[in-house]
Amino acid sequence: MRCGAPGPRRIIASFPSADPCAGPGTVRDRALTPWRCKTFPLYARLVRYGFRKHATYVRGALAGAFTNSVFGILRAYTLIAVWQARPGLAGYDITDAITFCFVTQAFIGPMQLFGGGLTIPERIRSGDIALDLVRPASLQLWTLAEDVGRAAYLFLVRGIPPMLLGALLFGISVPTRPGQWAAFLTGFALAVIVSFGWRYLVALSVCWLLDDRGVTVLSMVLSTFFSGMMVPLHLFPGWFGDLVMVLPWAAMVQLPTDLYLGTAAVADTLAVQALWAAVLLGLGALGTRAIRHKVVIQGG
Amino acid sequence: MIELDRAGRSFKVKRSVVHAVQNLSFTVSAGEFVGYLGPNGAGKSTTIKMLCGILTPTSGTVRVAGLDPSRRRTTLARRIGVVFGQRTTLWWDLPLRDSFELIRHLYRIDRAAFAARLDELTGTLDLGAFLRTPVRQLSLGQRMRGDLAAALLHAPDVLVLDEPTIGLDVVSKASIRDFLLRVNAERGTTVLLTTHDLGDIERLCRRVMLIDHGRLAFDGTLDDLMATAPEQSSIEEVVTRLYTGSAS
Numbered sequence: 001m002r003c004g005a006p007g008p009r010r011i012i013a014s015f016p017s018a019d020p021c022a023g024p025g026t027v028r029d030r031a032l033t034p035w036r037c038k039t040f041p042l043y044a045r046l047v048r049y050g051f052r053k054h055a056t057y058v059r060g061a062l063a064g065a066f067t068n069s070v071f072g073i074l075r076a077y078t079l080i081a082v083w084q085a086r087p088g089l090a091g092y093d094i095t096d097a098i099t100f101c102f103v104t105q106a107f108i109g110p111m112q113l114f115g116g117g118l119t120i121p122e123r124i125r126s127g128d129i130a131l132d133l134v135r136p137a138s139l140q141l142w143t144l145a146e147d148v149g150r151a152a153y154l155f156l157v158r159g160i161p162p163m164l165l166g167a168l169l170f171g172i173s174v175p176t177r178p179g180q181w182a183a184f185l186t187g188f189a190l191a192v193i194v195s196f197g198w199r200y201l202v203a204l205s206v207c208w209l210l211d212d213r214g215v216t217v218l219s220m221v222l223s224t225f226f227s228g229m230m231v232p233l234h235l236f237p238g239w240f241g242d243l244v245m246v247l248p249w250a251a252m253v254q255l256p257t258d259l260y261l262g263t264a265a266v267a268d269t270l271a272v273q274a275l276w277a278a279v280l281l282g283l284g285a286l287g288t289r290a291i292r293h294k295v296v297i298q299g300g
Numbered sequence: 301m302i303e304l305d306r307a308g309r310s311f312k313v314k315r316s317v318v319h320a321v322q323n324l325s326f327t328v329s330a331g332e333f334v335g336y337l338g339p340n341g342a343g344k345s346t347t348i349k350m351l352c353g354i355l356t357p358t359s360g361t362v363r364v365a366g367l368d369p370s371r372r373r374t375t376l377a378r379r380i381g382v383v384f385g386q387r388t389t390l391w392w393d394l395p396l397r398d399s400f401e402l403i404r405h406l407y408r409i410d411r412a413a414f415a416a417r418l419d420e421l422t423g424t425l426d427l428g429a430f431l432r433t434p435v436r437q438l439s440l441g442q443r444m445r446g447d448l449a450a451a452l453l454h455a456p457d458v459l460v461l462d463e464p465t466i467g468l469d470v471v472s473k474a475s476i477r478d479f480l481l482r483v484n485a486e487r488g489t490t491v492l493l494t495t496h497d498l499g500d501i502e503r504l505c506r507r508v509m510l511i512d513h514g515r516l517a518f519d520g521t522l523d524d525l526m527a528t529a530p531e532q533s534s535i536e537e538v539v540t541r542l543y544t545g546s547a548s
């Protein structure tokens with residue numbers, strides 16, 4: 001061990017000596033204040049790290065891609081049967097329906113539709129959240145940045161394979177106009193944020209409910225059924241159909257899929273998504289403040 | 301640097317209330333190296349959580365570097381370094397070096413200062429061999445040295461350590477002790493150290509505080525502590541007497 005061996009004065013060189021007088025309001029304190037505008041590099045780095053963190057679990061992601069693709073094929077056959085019996089259902093033709101199937105399969109990974117993707121619940125339970133709360137950064141933004149990295153990675157590894165497979169086996173439609181691509185990609189990004197906002201709230205709920213299994217199952221049901229994962233939401237009739245289209249789960253899957261298909265009014269769709277992103281992030285910010293007081297830091 | 305005035309913290313458990321810390325008052329001046337002792341469940345970790353602002357005291361006041369930790373948590377974070385021996389602030393799946401890089405951005409340490417400090421910490425804590433290893437592949441002692449470096453990269457004025465030598469072999473322990481002594485002596489960093497290893501206390505601390513059932517039971521120099529028991533007692537015997545209340 002080299003510790004203690006090298007010349008004893010090396011530490012002094014690069015460390016400012018401790019300054020007991022520098023308190024709040026002194027020059028030193030003020031020099032640190034305008035940190036908000038300079039935090040972008042931190043979060044950009046966190047996005048990259050979120051990406052790389054998930055890239056260390058390649059096999060899990062590939063297994064996910066495989067499952068999503070196989071289930072995509074099964075769903076596609078079901079939808080083909082339905083649309084052959086009832087052409088034009090939900091305003092989709094048969095190619096739209098097949099495209100819908102594979103696009104939504106591709107969303108499972110990045111949107112984390114079966115729940116999870118965040119380490120917060122286990123960190124709250126183990127007490128490690130204490131260390132997250134000591135950091136001079138927002139827990140919510142921090143987690144969001146990592147989650148965006150995760151979504152980007154899973155989009156590549158778990159999103160693209162089912163789409164390619166669908167295109168090869170059944171033929172799916174692809175946006176032709178650049179504007180349609182732009183709308184879809186914006187909608188996709190917003191959907192990732194909405195999905196994060198929802199999962200973050202679910203994750204924080206562990207704080208109040210020591211057992212979070214109930215919430216997790218409920219969240220999974222809501223976000224598979226009301227997102228359009230099961231069947232296109234346009235199938236639902238009347239006021240119920242209108243209602244589910246403006247709920248946050250639609251903003252995760254149905255709305256970006258419609259943007260991909262080019263069947264939605266772009267501005268309205270993006271507005272609904274942006275609104276939900278803002279509302280959920282706002283609630284998340286309140287929740288983060290609440291846990292700061294509420295969270296009982298477990299463990300010695 | 302650290303001031304507690306009748307600080308207390310209780311937890312509601314079911315219908316009863318646990319007083320983890322009660323009526324605790326002490327002051328630690330800048331540059332001191334203080335050992336914080338107490339039997340299991342005495343309230344040491346709870347005190348430390350109040351010092352870094354994770355827990356709000358339920359009574360009394362706590363001040364660290366002139367700040368109220370629970371209100372000015374983020375400002376304080378730049379002046380305090382914390383290591384919880386059983387936990388890690390490092391990113392599990394990333395190489396050690398990347399965790400440090402994140403800390404650089406988090407505390408907005410400028411590039412040159414960061415490079416110089418990391419160089420020195422790498423030298424003194426002997427991190428060179430595993431800077432590029434993902435944290436989950438590090439041994440406990442390697443990870444602990446990584447955590448120490450992480451807590452010191454932003455050059456805090458106060459360093460608070462909760463069992464930093466837990467589970468380490470004698471060589472790693474010795475190197476961490478040497479390192480802490482130097483940080484304290486050369487930088488003037490105030491250190492508060494919790495440990496169950498009395499060797500740490502003997503080797504490092506001029507002053508010892510002992511708490512039991514959330515109350516301060518002893519506060520004085522190491523010599524004062526030894527003087528509470530008959531001469532020729534070992535530090536283990538002295539502390540055992542205090543823990544079991546047989547000294548009166």
Ligand SMILES: Nc1ncnc2c1ncn2[C@@H]1O[C@H](COP(=O)(O)OP(=O)(O)OP(=O)(O)O)[C@@H](O)[C@H]1O
Pocket residue numbers: 296297298299300311312313318319320338339340341342343344345346347
């Ligand atoms: N989150 C909590 N909820 C309820 N009781 C708690 C909580 N945290 C600590 N306590 C109680 O407070 C007391 C002090 O705990 P603390 O962790 O501070 O002890 P400690 O001195 O660090 O002990 P050790 O040496 O075992 O680490 C214990 O009786 C413990 O049961």
Ligand SMILES: [Mg+2]
Pocket residue numbers: 300344345346462
């Ligand atoms: Mg403890």
